[in-house]
Amino acid sequence: xxYTLIALTLFFSLQSSAQTDAEILKTLYxxxxxxxxxxxxxxxxxxxxxxxLSGSLGAEQAVDYTKTEMDKLGFDKVWLQPVVVPxxxxxxxxFAYIETSPGKTISVNICALGGSIATxxxxxxxxxxxxxxxxxxxxxxxxxIEGNIVFYNRPMQADLINTFEAYxxxxxxxxxxxxxxxxxxxxxxxxxxxxxxxxxxxxxxxMSYGDxxxxxxxxxAAISTNxxxxxxxxLSLNKNIKLFFRQNCQQLKxxxxxxxxxxxxxxxxxxxxxxxxxxxxxxxxxxxxxDDGAGCVQSMDALRMLKDIGYKPKRTIRVVLxxxxxNGLRGGIEYAKVAKEKRENHIFALESDSGGFTPRGxxxxxxxxxxxxxxQWKSLFEPYNIHLFQKGYGGADIGxxxxxxxxxxxxxxxxxxxxxHHHAANDALKHINKRE
Amino acid sequence: xxYTLIALTLFFSLQSSAQTDAEILKTLYxxxxxxxxxxxxxxxxxxxxxxxLSGSLGAEQAVDYTKTEMDKLGFDKVWLQPVVVPxxxxxxxxFAYIETSPGKTISVNICALGGSIATxxxxxxxxxxxxxxxxxxxxxxxxxIEGNIVFYNRPMQADLINTFEAYxxxxxxxxxxxxxxxxxxxxxxxxxxxxxxxxxxxxxxxMSYGDxxxxxxxxxAAISTNxxxxxxxxLSLNKNIKLFFRQNCQQLKxxxxxxxxxxxxxxxxxxxxxxxxxxxxxxxxxxxxxDDGAGCVQSMDALRMLKDIGYKPKRTIRVVLxxxxxNGLRGGIEYAKVAKEKRENHIFALESDSGGFTPRGxxxxxxxxxxxxxxQWKSLFEPYNIHLFQKGYGGADIGxxxxxxxxxxxxxxxxxxxxxHHHAANDALKHINKRE
Numbered sequence: 001x002x003y004t005l006i007a008l009t010l011f012f013s014l015q016s017s018a019q020t021d022a023e024i025l026k027t028l029y030x031x032x033x034x035x036x037x038x039x040x041x042x043x044x045x046x047x048x049x050x051x052x053l054s055g056s057l058g059a060e061q062a063v064d065y066t067k068t069e070m071d072k073l074g075f076d077k078v079w080l081q082p083v084v085v086p087x088x089x090x091x092x093x094x095f096a097y098i099e100t101s102p103g104k105t106i107s108v109n110i111c112a113l114g115g116s117i118a119t120x121x122x123x124x125x126x127x128x129x130x131x132x133x134x135x136x137x138x139x140x141x142x143x144x145i146e147g148n149i150v151f152y153n154r155p156m157q158a159d160l161i162n163t164f165e166a167y168x169x170x171x172x173x174x175x176x177x178x179x180x181x182x183x184x185x186x187x188x189x190x191x192x193x194x195x196x197x198x199x200x201x202x203x204x205x206x207m208s209y210g211d212x213x214x215x216x217x218x219x220x221a222a223i224s225t226n227x228x229x230x231x232x233x234x235l236s237l238n239k240n241i242k243l244f245f246r247q248n249c250q251q252l253k254x255x256x257x258x259x260x261x262x263x264x265x266x267x268x269x270x271x272x273x274x275x276x277x278x279x280x281x282x283x284x285x286x287x288x289x290x291d292d293g294a295g296c297v298q299s300m301d302a303l304r305m306l307k308d309i310g311y312k313p314k315r316t317i318r319v320v321l322x323x324x325x326x327n328g329l330r331g332g333i334e335y336a337k338v339a340k341e342k343r344e345n346h347i348f349a350l351e352s353d354s355g356g357f358t359p360r361g362x363x364x365x366x367x368x369x370x371x372x373x374x375x376q377w378k379s380l381f382e383p384y385n386i387h388l389f390q391k392g393y394g395g396a397d398i399g400x401x402x403x404x405x406x407x408x409x410x411x412x413x414x415x416x417x418x419x420x421h422h423h424a425a426n427d428a429l430k431h432i433n434k435r436e
Numbered sequence: 437x438x439y440t441l442i443a444l445t446l447f448f449s450l451q452s453s454a455q456t457d458a459e460i461l462k463t464l465y466x467x468x469x470x471x472x473x474x475x476x477x478x479x480x481x482x483x484x485x486x487x488x489l490s491g492s493l494g495a496e497q498a499v500d501y502t503k504t505e506m507d508k509l510g511f512d513k514v515w516l517q518p519v520v521v522p523x524x525x526x527x528x529x530x531f532a533y534i535e536t537s538p539g540k541t542i543s544v545n546i547c548a549l550g551g552s553i554a555t556x557x558x559x560x561x562x563x564x565x566x567x568x569x570x571x572x573x574x575x576x577x578x579x580x581i582e583g584n585i586v587f588y589n590r591p592m593q594a595d596l597i598n599t600f601e602a603y604x605x606x607x608x609x610x611x612x613x614x615x616x617x618x619x620x621x622x623x624x625x626x627x628x629x630x631x632x633x634x635x636x637x638x639x640x641x642x643m644s645y646g647d648x649x650x651x652x653x654x655x656x657a658a659i660s661t662n663x664x665x666x667x668x669x670x671l672s673l674n675k676n677i678k679l680f681f682r683q684n685c686q687q688l689k690x691x692x693x694x695x696x697x698x699x700x701x702x703x704x705x706x707x708x709x710x711x712x713x714x715x716x717x718x719x720x721x722x723x724x725x726x727d728d729g730a731g732c733v734q735s736m737d738a739l740r741m742l743k744d745i746g747y748k749p750k751r752t753i754r755v756v757l758x759x760x761x762x763n764g765l766r767g768g769i770e771y772a773k774v775a776k777e778k779r780e781n782h783i784f785a786l787e788s789d790s791g792g793f794t795p796r797g798x799x800x801x802x803x804x805x806x807x808x809x810x811x812q813w814k815s816l817f818e819p820y821n822i823h824l825f826q827k828g829y830g831g832a833d834i835g836x837x838x839x840x841x842x843x844x845x846x847x848x849x850x851x852x853x854x855x856x857h858h859h860a861a862n863d864a865l866k867h868i869n870k871r872e
Contacts (some may be wrong), residue, residue: 028599029595030595033594033595034594035594042849154592158469158470158871159465159466159469159470160821161465163871196871197870197871251869358794358850358852360821364579383597384597385597385796385823385824385850387821387823388821412849414821416794416869416871416872417871417872420869432855433852434633435599435632435633435852435853435855436592436853436854
């Protein structure tokens, strides 16, 4: 992972002379691979603090820890930017089984989706209607759906090389599945985990009831891919099997939290800002090493190394650790709001929120002209096996900064393994390779 | 891993029209990611058979298994090519400790190097001379070395992006450390494991006594990187600490084994041969999933899929699973010898022996003109994030085929994680991601 963060720093270090750029790049890569700090920071975040869902003790501790670490690095300024965040809690572990006939049950692995309501204390037990899309609900209609649990079972498309594309093609089931099923009188929703692998981990993630009246909210959970396959197979044998699930989550009152920000002041254009960042919050099942502890420590180490090599930027460079990307985006929204109020001219923002894997390149949410310019840097990066300089997505947290001139950029690591871990209990430090 | 093997197949499928090439490529990628067979074959090789050191039962079973599987695929011909291989066995597990003062000991993790002799039954206990290179022995001379254990502790260079380069810069310690230390009267050799990570796994691998008389052979072992650090730290405090180790390995008589070969006959130029392969043998500590089970199953699946899509090659295409790459290369040598005797005109050979990781490209041991030609294929491969088409190494097994005209090629996966597992007990299927 050390080796990715160096790539991040390069956008700040590119000078006029190609020779100098190549030299700075080599120094940064070498420093990162031999004396990077990111992995030990991530070890602390993951193993000493752990999960960092917005509003949780872990999130608070992570704010304190990263602020304290950044204070030690001698940046020009380090501060906390207040953000009020939602607080959703999982409560006691979920419990679920398939009832193949009265008294005969098979346990399955589920987890409540973030933002879902609880089931009644006694749980929900109902017949199951399996669908492959939101659209299929329309076809089935209230008659087939009312009183049942809707089981969304469209898998991620395995033949897409970019796994984020496969995710994008499926995640409507998780995000809007409950809202849509509730309209047809479903009593609950079970969503196949967004995971390309068959395993036993349920993957959580945000869902929304949209503008449904509260009285129509129904509980929504994710089921592991292995158990989704099992449930589907059993349904194909017998439509009358039932699914039981119980979950105890709730939405509590909003609480105070913070974005953590450090900066090196620009020598010539201090009011022009370059941002690099990730999000400090995570889901609650794993320790959030990939999503997005990696992005945070990479960003911190990028600034640390630039300072360490005596780099004096002309523009102000900030590392921003955003709070609440996962279930609200309040940190990103607040950061952009304050930047606008203060008339800070943000010219470039780079987000790392795609996991701590071997770096492949960058995608740019910018003009075609800028992408063409960025592609001229390719030869500088090729010795480090960085090849992708393409038009594409920046990142959720930096999205609210978007205007006509800013360049938003996303760091692109290899995506093949990401969804094995995303939002699940196995998003853990042991699944991060230090060099990657 | 499925996704790598497709890349392998492309060299065979490239047609005259770019449109057709792109379509074939897409079909193969998609088939591989959705219905590839390689992972289930590897599961069997790794978990039902396990380690496959030349001359072992596992190697024999692997020959039978892959022959049987290839027989099912409907190739034009599948056969075993006899190869006599060396048989080195580890015997009872090794045992080692550092003695800091009489009676006070600290256990360390070691393994005998492949080809080493055993220690005497009672083990070897001696003072330790730490060196960073073979050259340093000369400087120290017989006076400092005689009667001691030489501890080679030069780590792999962490700031090299290509980890094979880092391996190449270190492996002389393992290969020739015992031979050189014996010349100065050392009683044993302990080599820091070829591993970029600090952990507790000792990594074995081949060593050679060269032309030393048998009477001068000394036992050689690898020590885990964590324990190498520990031993070095203790030596810096006290030069008088001792190291004890015992190992029970021996070189037995050569035995009969086989290369496993399958082929699809060429329709126009049947005596022109294209080879794709990996090596079926492995070291004995892990199950050899990365080294080189992955290369074998990828090669088999490449041919299976070509047949499956009805591809009729003009030239004969062979999959060759070589025996004895790790400690003798006898399979590669025999294959080339027979090919020469039969006047088979081999024009292209592609080896996959760098692990089952995300594919990055290919390296070519060929004329510059061919490399330039291969680079024209880049745009066909870019949609699959394959970027490297470079001059470089082919592979050990295909090396003996080298002549003035053949193109030798190596498949290049991402190398960051390879040496975490290479020749160690944690080269295991669970460390292979199916998509990668």
